Amino acid sequence: MPARARIFYMKDLILYSYFRSSTSFRVRIALALKDLDYEYRPVHLLNNGGEQNQSPYRQINPIGGVPTLIHNGKTLSQSLVIMEYLDDAFPETYQLFPKSIFQRAKVKQFCENINADMHALGNLKVLQYLESKHGYTQSDKEAWVQHWFHQGFKALETMLAETATDYCFGEVITAADALLIPMMVTAERFKLDLTSYPLAMKIFKNCMQNSAFITAHPIRQPDTPNDLKPAQ
Numbered sequence: 001m002p003a004r005a006r007i008f009y010m011k012d013l014i015l016y017s018y019f020r021s022s023t024s025f026r027v028r029i030a031l032a033l034k035d036l037d038y039e040y041r042p043v044h045l046l047n048n049g050g051e052q053n054q055s056p057y058r059q060i061n062p063i064g065g066v067p068t069l070i071h072n073g074k075t076l077s078q079s080l081v082i083m084e085y086l087d088d089a090f091p092e093t094y095q096l097f098p099k100s101i102f103q104r105a106k107v108k109q110f111c112e113n114i115n116a117d118m119h120a121l122g123n124l125k126v127l128q129y130l131e132s133k134h135g136y137t138q139s140d141k142e143a144w145v146q147h148w149f150h151q152g153f154k155a156l157e158t159m160l161a162e163t164a165t166d167y168c169f170g171e172v173i174t175a176a177d178a179l180l181i182p183m184m185v186t187a188e189r190f191k192l193d194l195t196s197y198p199l200a201m202k203i204f205k206n207c208m209q210n211s212a213f214i215t216a217h218p219i220r221q222p223d224t225p226n227d228l229k230p231a232q
């Protein structure tokens with residue numbers, strides 16, 4: 001994109017994000033692929049009971065998750081919705097959702113398998129509830145996440161056998177890749193062995209050669225703690 005257009009967009013976009021959040025990572029990938037500049041506003045999900053649970057952030061996003069996007073003063077949450085909105089609001093930029101209605105629906109189906117049936121079950125508030133109300137230990141929580149994520153990854157691998165080449169849907173990056181890679185990074189944090197999913201592993205390797213995925217990665221964000229940042 002020409003430099004002039006990027007200057008026009010600057011400050012029009014604000015992203016509330018947490019470095020480690022996989023849903024924020026999705027939108028950061030989308031913004032990077034689109035070459036859209038934005039202001040990064042960190043929301044610490046753990047400090048003081050979680051900034052996402054405090055009144056100032058709840059006024060922006062009543063359900064309390066990150067990311068939230070503000071575009072020209074208008075507020076939008078839910079990462080998948082934000083990604084689709086960015087396609088529509090900036091049609092001249094890289095498009096994450098195919099135009100063909102069936103392909104588009106298939107990409108969304110793949111995304112929802114991750115969004116609704118995997119991410120939601122391993123979300124921080126779910127794990128915090130299991131700990132506070134049901135006495136789950138760290139290893140109980142890991143076992144819970146591993147169970148649900150493995151179920152999800154098995155299904156994704158079956159779907160990828162139908163659609164994947166270099167990326168989830170053929171040779172172009174779509175929203176499916178922007179959801180799969182963050183899910184895999186989170187899965188590694190919960191000690192999942194992903195070697196049984198060779199198609200997903202191949203796509204991971206391919207995506208991680210792309211500068212948008214590199215830039216958007218949790219280890220390179222303004223709020224990444226110094227000890228997690230890559231050595232210079």
Ligand SMILES: N[C@@H](CCC(=O)N[C@@H](CS)C(=O)NCC(=O)O)C(=O)O
Pocket residue numbers: 020021022023024045050052064065066067077078079080115123124125126
């Ligand atoms: N479905 C939402 C989920 C947003 C969400 O809950 N994100 C997580 C971080 S990955 C979060 O903010 N969790 C805070 C909490 O569980 O308290 C989306 O896709 O944006």
